[in-house]
Amino acid sequence: xxxxxxxxxxxxxxxxxxxxxxxxxxxxxxxxxxxxxxxxxxxxxxxxxxxxxxxxxxxxxxxxxxxxxxxxxxxxxxxxxxxxxxxxxxxxxxxxxxxxxxxxxxxxxxxxxxxxxxxxxxxxxxxxxxxxxxxxxxxxxxxxxxxxxxxxxxxxxxxxxxxxxxxxxxxxxxxxxxxxxxxxxxxxxxxxxxxxxxxxxxxxxxxxxxxxxxxxxxxxxxxxxxxxxxxxxxxxxxxxxxxxxxxxxxxxxxxxxxxxxxxxxxxxxxxxxxxxxxxxxxxxxxxxxxxxxxxxxxxxxxxxxxxxxxxxxxxxxxxxxxxxxxxxxxxxxxxxxxxxxxxxxxxxxxxxxxxxxxxxxxxxxxxxxxxxxxxxxxxxxxxxxxxxxxxxxxxxxxxxxxxxxxxxxxxxxxxxxxxxxxxxxxxxxxxxxxxxxxxxxxxxxxxxxxxxxxxxxxxxxxxxxxxxxxxxxxxxxxxxxxx
Amino acid sequence: xxxxxxxxxxxxxxxxxxxxxxxxxxxxxxxxxxxxxxxxxxxxxxxxxxxxxxxxxxxxxxxxxxxxxxxxxxxxxxxxxxxxxxxxxxxxxxxxxxxxxxxxxxxxxxxxxxxxxxxxxxxxxxxxxxxxxxxxxxxxxxxxxxxxxxxxxxxxxxxxxxxxxxxxxxxxxxxxxxxxxxxxxxxxxxxxxxxxxxxxxxxxxxxxxxxxxxx
Numbered sequence: 001x002x003x004x005x006x007x008x009x010x011x012x013x014x015x016x017x018x019x020x021x022x023x024x025x026x027x028x029x030x031x032x033x034x035x036x037x038x039x040x041x042x043x044x045x046x047x048x049x050x051x052x053x054x055x056x057x058x059x060x061x062x063x064x065x066x067x068x069x070x071x072x073x074x075x076x077x078x079x080x081x082x083x084x085x086x087x088x089x090x091x092x093x094x095x096x097x098x099x100x101x102x103x104x105x106x107x108x109x110x111x112x113x114x115x116x117x118x119x120x121x122x123x124x125x126x127x128x129x130x131x132x133x134x135x136x137x138x139x140x141x142x143x144x145x146x147x148x149x150x151x152x153x154x155x156x157x158x159x160x161x162x163x164x165x166x167x168x169x170x171x172x173x174x175x176x177x178x179x180x181x182x183x184x185x186x187x188x189x190x191x192x193x194x195x196x197x198x199x200x201x202x203x204x205x206x207x208x209x210x211x212x213x214x215x216x217x218x219x220x221x222x223x224x225x226x227x228x229x230x231x232x233x234x235x236x237x238x239x240x241x242x243x244x245x246x247x248x249x250x251x252x253x254x255x256x257x258x259x260x261x262x263x264x265x266x267x268x269x270x271x272x273x274x275x276x277x278x279x280x281x282x283x284x285x286x287x288x289x290x291x292x293x294x295x296x297x298x299x300x301x302x303x304x305x306x307x308x309x310x311x312x313x314x315x316x317x318x319x320x321x322x323x324x325x326x327x328x329x330x331x332x333x334x335x336x337x338x339x340x341x342x343x344x345x346x347x348x349x350x351x352x353x354x355x356x357x358x359x360x361x362x363x364x365x366x367x368x369x370x371x372x373x374x375x376x377x378x379x380x381x382x383x384x385x386x387x388x389x390x391x392x393x394x395x396x397x398x399x400x401x402x403x404x405x406x407x408x409x410x411x412x413x414x415x416x417x418x419x420x421x422x423x424x425x426x427x428x429x430x431x432x433x434x435x436x437x438x439x440x441x442x443x444x445x446x447x448x449x450x451x452x453x454x455x456x457x458x459x460x461x462x463x464x465x466x467x468x469x470x471x472x473x474x475x476x477x478x479x480x481x482x483x
Numbered sequence: 484x485x486x487x488x489x490x491x492x493x494x495x496x497x498x499x500x501x502x503x504x505x506x507x508x509x510x511x512x513x514x515x516x517x518x519x520x521x522x523x524x525x526x527x528x529x530x531x532x533x534x535x536x537x538x539x540x541x542x543x544x545x546x547x548x549x550x551x552x553x554x555x556x557x558x559x560x561x562x563x564x565x566x567x568x569x570x571x572x573x574x575x576x577x578x579x580x581x582x583x584x585x586x587x588x589x590x591x592x593x594x595x596x597x598x599x600x601x602x603x604x605x606x607x608x609x610x611x612x613x614x615x616x617x618x619x620x621x622x623x624x625x626x627x628x629x630x631x632x633x634x635x636x637x638x639x640x641x642x643x644x645x646x647x648x649x650x651x652x653x654x655x656x657x658x659x660x661x662x663x664x665x666x667x668x669x670x671x672x673x674x675x676x677x678x679x680x681x682x683x684x685x686x687x688x689x690x691x692x693x694x695x696x697x698x
Contacts, residue, residue, distance in 0.1 A: 030679075033679065033680075034679060034680045037679075037680040038680055041680075050521070051519070051521045054517075054519040054520040054521075055520045057517050057519065058516065058517055058518050058519070058520055061516045061517050062516050065509075065512050065513060065516055068502065068505060068512065069502075069505065069509040069512065070498050071495050071498040072509045073509065074494075074495065074498070075495070084663060090488075090490040090491040090493075090494050091490060092490045092493055092494060096490060140687070141677070142675050142677040142678070142686060143677035146677070159676070159677060161677060165679060166678055186678040186679065186683045187683050189678055190675055190678070190683045190686050191685075193686065194685075194686055194687055197687065198687075201687065202596065202599065202634075218662055219663075220662065220663060226673070226674050226675050226676065226686075227674070227675045227686035227687050227688065228633065228686060228687035228688025229686065231629065231633050231667065231687075231688060232633065234629075235628075235629045235633055236595060236630065236633075246494065246498070251509070253655070253659065253662045254655055256655065257651050257652040257654075257655040258520070260651055260668070261520075261651050270670075271538070271614065271615045271616065271670070272612075272615035272616065272617050272668065272670035273670065274542075274669065274670050274671055274672070274673055274674050274688065275667060275668065275669060275673070275688065276667070276668035277629075277665075277666075277667055277668075278662075278666040278667075278668075279665045279666075280662075280663040280665075283622060283664070283665050285628060286622045286628035286629055286630075286665050287629060295494070297497070301494055301498045302497065302501065303501075304498060304501035304502055305500070305501035305502075
């Protein structure tokens with residue numbers, strides 16, 4: 001059951017892509033402005049909630065509980081959804097999800113589909129599949145439209161075109177929509193998108209969406225959005241196809257009262273986003289005549305087995321961790337080379353890929369803990385990062401190259417040194433002598449060979465002092481005649 | 484067995500294998516989940532209305548008040564202010580809410596293209612949430628199918644003040660029995676913040692919203 005679509009885009013490591021991104025000062029400015037703004041808005045609407053911590057507590061507990069009984073709740077959801085006229089499909093991996101969607105679209109002779117922004121659709125790279133089958137997928141979310149028209153990639157879970165500023169968007173729209181006189185006022189850009197998509201909404205007979213939540217108890221799906229493009233896609237076409245990860249389940253309708261308080265505040269810094277839609281299967285006289293839902297595993301059932309990493313699946317994709325991350329602030333989302341960026345991407349991407357891809361991502365963090373502090377479902381991301389780092393290292397040690405690699409030998413040596421005082425102190429003495437050729441006049445080391453270069457490439461290392469603290473302490477005691 | 488059926492079994496057994504034995508039943512586990520957040524409001528009737536009004540105003544929605552007997556009169560005044568003449572109404576909207584001098588079209592069964600030509604829609608609401616400035620619409624008589632509050636560029640929602648609750652959990656208590664109806668939470672006019680995180684009013688949904696609160 002290996003993922004049939006690469007979880008990463010190019011397979012390059014974080015440091016290598018990040019270096020390119022850091023050189024793009026326009027991108028960094030756009031990312032910094034946007035994340036700072038979302039963060040301050042979030043801060044304001046979170047602070048006014050006297051029960052924020054209790055809401056986080058409840059959200060974390062109910063998401064963990066849903067995962068603990070995921071098999072039960074998925075079956076309950078399936079039954080309720082079918083009872084109300086929906087049809088449920090199961091996809092082990094991306095390839096199967098693509099096949100199911102393609103088969104449904106062919107049954108409808110669809111040549112065009114309108115789409116609501118969906119990370120799951122990005123995860124299975126659905127648009128390329130549709131394109132290959134001669135079906136044109138029309139992204140209707142403003143940011144997704146910007147990405148699609150610009151043949152770009154999303155750089156943020158909630159605001160995919162966060163790396164673009166208004167001038168760049170104007171240039172793109174003017175070119176692709178043939179509107180040479182368009183100004184860069186956000187109002188005018190949004191109005192251009194409205195006109196561009198209006199006729200599609202009223203005429204295209206099939207829509208594809210994701211889901212923010214699936215409610216096991218009554219088989220309902222919930223979509224949280226702002227623009228109304230979601231409502232258009234959910235309401236007007238005759239056929240609606242939703243693709244959702246199996247982790248999207250919450251047990252009961254009432255549980256939504258927690259998530260609908262924490263998600264909008266965490267995601268966009270709003271008390272409530274403009275539109276939330278809830279529907280169950282098919283409703284006579286209102287909305288699509290056919291509703292299909294594709295439940296996607298794609299590695300999730302395996303993540304559940306690792307008890308320390310399992311909380312990864314509690315995620316509700318609000319991106320508060322992304323906005324809070326000092327590393328993301330500097331590099332933006334593309335450096336993560338994956339659909340899921342930022343701290344959550346750093347733990348989710350490699351796990352979805354069975355630790356075969358995105359292996360540099362768990363190391364792309366300072367472990368500062370800002371992500372954990374803002375997470376509305378209390379995923380302890382730093383803990384999971386450390387756990388995944390250790391899984392990667394353990395996995396490496398299992399290979400011959402890893403066992404005799406510099407890292408492992410170094411760590412083994414360090415373990416011995418920390419176990420035996422004699423080795424530790426003689427190691428210190430050895431290093432003091434050995435460093436001489438490396439220490440510059442100011443007392444710092446600016447260059448280290450081999451793996452040490454990982455540190456000195458971007459920072460200086462203070463040299464080992466002539467006397468260690470222990471040596472000084474013993475000397476001090478001697479001087480006072482205590483030894 | 485077709486592909487999706489065998490995948491269903493593959494996925495469900497992979498999950499139960501990953502999860503192993505569970506200590507509690509789903510029901511017992513759910514009952515003992517912590518819910519120490521505010522589930523009951525503390526504001527008085529007037530404070531609640533004031534908060535709702537503040538929130539709606541912040542979203543750029545219009546807020547109006549009237550007594551039950553004067554609804555039609557207020558509706559006429561609001562429509563004049565907005566310069567609206569031809570509007571959609573849902574089947575089941577009380578005749579007492581509908582003023583003379585305008586063109587109203589029952590919108591439940593008309594085409595999208597016909598709805599697109601109208602200047603707005605009038606609807607009852609199941610309830611409103613003060614803390615978040617939210618109006619809740621459901622597919623019920625007097626509110627109609629979702630397309631009514633979506634395609635025309637303007638909505639006038641009529642909310643009884645006894646249906647205004649303080650918080651989100653109180654709203655959920657009220658709609659537990661109608662939870663499977665198509666339900667839309669509307670918090671202000673359609674908006675986006677996708678361009679430089681600037682909230683811009685009016686993308687694909689109705690670009691303006693009025694709320695009439697009736698005692």
